[in-house]
Amino acid sequence: MSTVSWITARGLFGRRRFLMLFPLPVVLVLLAVLSRSLGVDPGAWGPPVLVGLGLAVVLPVVALIVGTGVLGAEIDDGTVVHILTKPLPRWQIVLPKLAVATGVTAVTVAVPIYVAGVLAHSVRLGLALVVAACLGALAYSALFLALSLVTRRPVLLGLVYVLIWEGLLGNFVSGTKVLSIQQYVIALADRLAPSGLLETTVSVPVAAVMTALFSVGFTVLAIDRLRSFSVAGETS
Secondary structure (H helix, E strand, O other): OHHHHHHHHHHHHOOHHHHHHOHHHHHHHHHHHHHHHOOOOHHHHHHHHHHHHHHHHHHHHHHHHHHOOOOHHHHHHOOHHHHHOOOOOOHHHHHHHHHHHHHHHHHHHHHHHHHHHHHHOOHHHHHHHHHHHHHHHHHHHHHHHHHHHHOOOHHHHHHHHHHHHHHHHHHHOHHHHHHOHHHHHHHHHHHHOOOOOOOOOOOHHHHHHHHHHHHHHHHHHHHHHHHHHHHHHHHO
């Protein structure tokens, strides 16, 4: 499993798409620093920066880039065949890749979201955002990794989920929030550090349970799809 993780990390860091991870986190920090330096009331800039940009854009977009890349890129260029020919159970391929995707996403998002949380309110809020974002990184990574095995257009479907389901419908149709990873992250962060800057109608128990279901459910789906993919590849 460590070998699969190493190969995944090396491939991810060696691709140009990795450079796409940095602009959004940098913008998040710059906006937080600028708002704080100008003396703007945190109640005015906190929600749009922390939630509107940090949790609604930076976290899912970074997870989408990484999650669809750890295995999807290998499927696209055909190198996945080398992995599938190894005598490894499919879960020993999926889990290391999921771990790499989650880790890279969490680290990329943790620093800017922590800085923004501290500038907006307190160290406690910054740490709460980091913890919640890490859990969100796991759920998003499992979802996008599974999408890379279910469809040939994982990025497109991922964007539909993030922009349409979580972004558009989430603001107008309250029922969609129950199936929104973004809302789970907000609920968990607000529970760890109540500040008045984070608001959601999703309860903490629902957020915790649904985060676990998303993470486990889509991981199981990815393992099952990879098993089917290998069988199809061997018989073709």
